Amino acid sequence: MTQRTTVRELLTEHGRTHAEEAGIHLANTPMPLYQLLTLCVLFSVRIKADIAVAAAHEVFAAGWRTPRAMAASSWQDRVDALGRAHYRRYDESTATALGEGAELIRDRYAGDLRRLREAAGEDPGRIRELLREVPRIGPVGADIFCREAQGVWPELRPAFDRRARRAAADLGLPGTSEGLARLVDAEDLPRLAAALVRAGLSSSRS
Template sequence: MGTAEVAAALLRDHGRTYADEAGIRLRDKPSPLYRLLVLAVLCSTRIRADIATAAARELFSAGLRTPRAMADSAWQDRVDALGRAHYVRYDESTATALGEGARLLLDRWRGDLRRLREEAGGDTGALRARLMDVPRIGPVGADIFCREAQAVWPELRPFFDERSRAAAAELGLPRSAEGLAALVAAEDLARFAAALVRASLSKGSARGSG
């Protein structure tokens, strides 16, 4: 199986973004972008991705879909939403981080991550640095956000973090972002990056499926 065929198999079998799994219809609008940031916060602890996405869905179902709603919510309500998704061990500290992060977004970017994007001026490193000012978002969380946000912020493309590039190498695919980007259409880059991560977490792989 050639690299293009492996890429196609990955998209077919694993090509669902984590934003989609969390119920986020990602667009370049304040609420979906904020929900993606919340998902990145939730994925930044040592917890399974399916639990993180379930926790995101619980928070959003509770109406916590904007920085204002999150900032105005009770800390215990955030803890309870995380608990319903079995987001344990990190529920209390994450509830605190979500509240602090929402207030930071309101104070610094008026609740609109597109303002953060404008500040970065098309520079991915500058954008990642600003993201890491948000409580609980470190390099991994910033990578998760950028990996998914490239679907709506073209200046991030192609974005493949260390985890997705390592998974690509294990499958015999190019390790460089440019090499991987050559295998799929630009609009599929976010799905492809997610597929590589999902494949690395699954028992099977595109190579194993033939």
């Protein structure tokens, strides 16, 4: 099997981004970028991916799709929304993180993550540093954001975190971000990164 055949099969079987699963139509505009950040906050604890995605659906269905709306919501309402998604153990701390993070993005960047990008000078390393100033966003959350946002912020390309590169090497694919990027068109980079992470998780469970 050639590497490109392996990639095609990966994209067919696993090539759906977390943003797509959460109903986020990602674009370089304030609302979907903030929704992606919210999703990353939800992923930044030890919880199953499907529960994090379900929690995102609940949060967005409640109308909290912007920092202003999230900051205006009550802590209890956020806890209740997370509870409906069975987001257990971390519901209270995550409700706090969502509120505090919304206030930070609203106050520091006027609710627009493109201003974070500008503040970072479009430097990928600095973007990650600024993302990690958001409550609950650590290295994993920053990696997820960059993996998904590389579709709309070209300076992040190619974004394949350690988990994706490890899975690629196990599948006989290049173990570097640059090598993987040569196997797909730029618009498919987020899908390939997500597919590799999922394939790695599936392999670890088997």
